[in-house]
Amino acid sequence: MSKLKKMISWLVMMVFMLTVMVPVTPAYAFSIADLLGQANGSSEASAAAGGSTGKGMVDILLGLLMGRFLGNTLSTPAGDTGQGSSASGSVNAAPKELVGFYAEWWGADTSSYNSMMKNADVINTIAPFWATLQADGTVTDRGGNDHASVVKSAGQNDIAVLLLVNNAKQAGNTVPIHTVLSNPELRTKAIQNFEAYIKKYDLDGINIDFEMVPAADRDNLTAFMRELYTRLKPQGYIVSIDVFPKQDENNDVAVAYDYAALSKYADKIMIMTYDNHGVWSGPGPIADIRWVEKSLNYALKFIPKDKLFLGIAAYGYDWSAQGTQSLEHKAIMDLAKQHGQEVQWDDTSKSPYFSYTAADGTAHTVWFENSESLKYKLALLTKYDIAGAAMWKLGEEDPAVWPVLRDKFRN
Incomplete structure (x- = not known):
């Protein structure tokens, strides 16, 4: 002894x-x-x-x-998620949050609302796509269903609501987002309009979704977020931003996002780790797990993990010589059934896909996300202990994702 x-x-x-x-x-x-x-x-x-x-x-x-x-x-x-089987990891990791992007493509479109209400026990926050910033600093409402009713339903289920604001797209030589970001007076006007919108509908904060921002506006975007944060944060509002994924500072479409600087002026940063392939490319995975993890690793060099949210997709694309079409999960499954195609699995990218030939003889290839591919993305949340995930968009998803999400995010 x-x-x-x-x-x-x-x-x-x-x-x-x-x-x-x-x-x-x-x-x-x-x-x-x-x-x-x-x-x-x-x-x-x-x-x-x-x-x-x-x-x-x-x-x-x-x-x-x-x-x-x-x-x-x-x-x-979790081990090497690219080759793992499902989400797993440290039991004592911080609670994860699920943000559901919310959109109404026409007045009677209730798919996002229905998904939110059916899965309110899993969703912590929604970001409704209700507004667009114009070149003159005004904010136009995108319409859709009654905003007040959506906010009320969300509140009754303890779901926070962040106004998602995008930027008006380029028309000719005019780049609306550059016009606003490069002009201090227009930045102030835009922020005042955002504040008024948030207060009108009694929202919990804002989600900035400025895309295709010119690289030259990198410092201007940071200045805008600093001014927005300074205005809204003292009032108790949540300030968040969506950023393009990148693995270096050479990608023109993502250079404007100064990860380190933006993290000082945002409570949540959603990295849009989807559209790895899309309308600008040939067929391929929507979110190749290797690309997703590399993008996440790069972001973690600059963004605190407790502010970082991994973007996850609920949709897919159909590529053909006639163009590329974005499709929700149900439409994708209907196509596979209609053409008698079994869904295939690409083990390298951890993604589902299939091909078919249309009645007119046109060859099509479809890649998408489903409950199985989602498991590998969710494993990264545990592996790196980041804040959570943000899904685009509610209502387009594979119904089978909810048991998977429920295991990870149940409120």
Whole structure:
């Protein structure tokens, strides 16, 4: 017994000394569970996120010691998600939030509303696409169903509502978003109009969805978000922004998003990790898991994990010589059934797809997202312990995604 006590004492002393020598890990990059289980994760992903691989004697000793005190309260994070099976990971990770983008494409379109009400126990926040910023700083309402009724229903289910505002698209040589962002007076006018809209419908905050912002307006976009945040945050409103994914600063369409600077002026940052392929490309995955994870890793170099939301898609695209069409899940399944096609699975990208020939002889290829592909994206939430996910859009999804989402996000 005396020898055993000496061995235990020696082990504790060694652990203490080694612990003192280990550099402090940035709080935003990893949880305790990550430190204990990183050996099972991707070393490349770990390095990109700013930490070590967690291998070595220090980890083993720390694991043994902390395991003694913590028991089974911690579990190993998901491994290499690109090859894993489903969402899993540390049990003690911070609660995750699901944001549902919400849109009404015509007056009687209630698909987003119906999805919200049916799954209110899973959805924490909705961002209704109700407004567009014009070149003169005014905000036009996109119409749709009665906004007040939607807000009331959301509130009765403890769902926060953020006004989603996009930017008017380029017309000829005029770039409306540049006109506003580059003019301090128009920025102020736009922010005042946003505030008025939020207060009119008693909303909880705003979601800025400015896309195709010129690279030259990088600092102007940051200035706008700083001014917006300074105006709304003291009043208790949530300020959020959607950003294009990127893996370096050479992508023209994403350069305008200064991740590090924007993170200072936003409570939530939704990285739009979808449309990996789309109307501008040939057929391919909507969200190749390798591309998604690399984009997430890059974002985590600049954005605190407790502000970062992973964008997930609920739709697909049908490519043919006649063009590219965006389709919701039900329409995609109807096409497959109509043409007698079995859905195929691309294991490399973790994505479903199929091909068919239309009655006129035109060849079509369809790639989309479903409940199975979603599991791999959700595994990244656990692996990197980020704030949550944002799905575009409610009402277009595979009904089978909800049991999967419910396991991750139940309120």
